[in-house]
Amino acid sequence: MAKLYVNEKKKKGYINPEIYGHFSEHLGRCIYEGLFVGEDSHIPNKNGMRTDVVEALKRLQIPVLRWPGGCFADEYHWKDGIGPKEGRKRMVNTHWGGVVEDNSFGTHEFFELCEQLGCKTYINGNVGSGTVQEMSEWVEYMTFDGVSPMAELRRRNGREEPWRVDYFGVGNENWGCGGNMTPEYYANLYRRYQTYVRHYDKAAPVKKICGGPNADDDNWTKKVLETCYAKPNPGGKNFSGFMDGLSLHYYVVPGDWEHKGSATGFDEADWYKTMHKALYMEELIKLHGAIMDQYDPDKKIGLIVDEWGDWFDVEPGTNPGFLYQQNTMRDALVAAVSLNIFNRHCDRVKMACIAQMVNVLQSVILTEDERMLLTPTYHVFHMYRGHQGAELVESSLSGEGIVGVEDCEVPALQESVSVREDGTVLVTLANLSVRDACPVELMLTEKRPETVRAAILTGKMQAHNTFEEPERVKEEVFEDVALTERGVSFTIPACSVVSLEIR
Numbered sequence: 001m002a003k004l005y006v007n008e009k010k011k012k013g014y015i016n017p018e019i020y021g022h023f024s025e026h027l028g029r030c031i032y033e034g035l036f037v038g039e040d041s042h043i044p045n046k047n048g049m050r051t052d053v054v055e056a057l058k059r060l061q062i063p064v065l066r067w068p069g070g071c072f073a074d075e076y077h078w079k080d081g082i083g084p085k086e087g088r089k090r091m092v093n094t095h096w097g098g099v100v101e102d103n104s105f106g107t108h109e110f111f112e113l114c115e116q117l118g119c120k121t122y123i124n125g126n127v128g129s130g131t132v133q134e135m136s137e138w139v140e141y142m143t144f145d146g147v148s149p150m151a152e153l154r155r156r157n158g159r160e161e162p163w164r165v166d167y168f169g170v171g172n173e174n175w176g177c178g179g180n181m182t183p184e185y186y187a188n189l190y191r192r193y194q195t196y197v198r199h200y201d202k203a204a205p206v207k208k209i210c211g212g213p214n215a216d217d218d219n220w221t222k223k224v225l226e227t228c229y230a231k232p233n234p235g236g237k238n239f240s241g242f243m244d245g246l247s248l249h250y251y252v253v254p255g256d257w258e259h260k261g262s263a264t265g266f267d268e269a270d271w272y273k274t275m276h277k278a279l280y281m282e283e284l285i286k287l288h289g290a291i292m293d294q295y296d297p298d299k300k301i302g303l304i305v306d307e308w309g310d311w312f313d314v315e316p317g318t319n320p321g322f323l324y325q326q327n328t329m330r331d332a333l334v335a336a337v338s339l340n341i342f343n344r345h346c347d348r349v350k351m352a353c354i355a356q357m358v359n360v361l362q363s364v365i366l367t368e369d370e371r372m373l374l375t376p377t378y379h380v381f382h383m384y385r386g387h388q389g390a391e392l393v394e395s396s397l398s399g400e401g402i403v404g405v406e407d408c409e410v411p412a413l414q415e416s417v418s419v420r421e422d423g424t425v426l427v428t429l430a431n432l433s434v435r436d437a438c439p440v441e442l443m444l445t446e447k448r449p450e451t452v453r454a455a456i457l458t459g460k461m462q463a464h465n466t467f468e469e470p471e472r473v474k475e476e477v478f479e480d481v482a483l484t485e486r487g488v489s490f491t492i493p494a495c496s497v498v499s500l501e502i503r
Contacts, residue, residue: 028322034358074128081106097321127171187227302350309362327375458496
């Protein structure tokens, strides 16, 4: 029997809702067909946004959405995507499939989508092929409420009031697709470009995100922070290297980049290799967090994991540049493990955006013309949504055991626990074993709980939803839970995710 100890009175930090963020790029069928179908589509929509997809995403309480990329961000020129659609510039999406991008989804459409979702906005600017003036004018176009050339242009395009830009990324993966830069060179560009990301509304300042490392590239983190903190700078105790956040990108790839492995055709060895790599996220947060602590011991700078998730080979017969893959219980466990890690490191991790929202990589939704399905990953986000804005509390496991294969052994169970303002304790627990159920005794430090409500997502490791069987894997009520004098007891099945709301 595993024992899960919860000290609901020992608070460890605030779980920023943005940890449950999402990422949408002009890649494959994420934007077009997935989120945006146009006002003339036979698919039900509101101002061009798919009604079914938007309603499903609203049930997740999406906190923030990142756009337009990704690699696409550093070849995106925002003026191509404003004004009458028939006059918008067409371009070739050189990064993703070589298809023609007609720019019918641009700045106005993005803010329309975010307004329908009720979420915060995260814009990624173009450093790789753009100019300081271009970036500065985009910020002015979006956020300035006075008389200026860009504000007047926005009004002529039909938007009187400015929008709120909550986060602005200055470039993307500038160590790779965003320009193949050295860290020192990028950091100096960052210092320059961010200067012109103006706070036109002092009551709603734009939080600036600096381009951080690829996975375990700690040299990038060291050199970028060293350069951004170098003199001349404003100094003072509130100085944080000209940034509010530093990004981190990490994908779970069970194979190598040439042969990543099938999304559905995998064995137990592949399963445990995937779980082992998913758990590596914690080591990355510690690695880069330790460097950030040297410059920012008060943790003013958030670690922004704005690209994370599984990356497998594309589905047979699909465009390899569209990165379309199925989503199984393996993806669900990776999502559960990753979100638990972000929760447990909420003192440093302030945002995370799964890649990507619809039809690309580890999506929460897949679409096919007018049909839509919710993936196992979607259900994990739904089960975890109560952590948003809650307080992380101390928890620990013992007796859960180790599972896996040689070189890829992992703990059988993994958890995070939070307490909401009304005192509800939310426990999210993942069983990484594909074979063995595990009895669990959950013990609280305070008096006996009065009620418990539980949900479960479980199935065979390769189980997934199809358009013919869209509810083969879904969140269900978990009945096998009993209150005890000190907490709750239950048996968590193999290959499953459980959430418990304890009052």
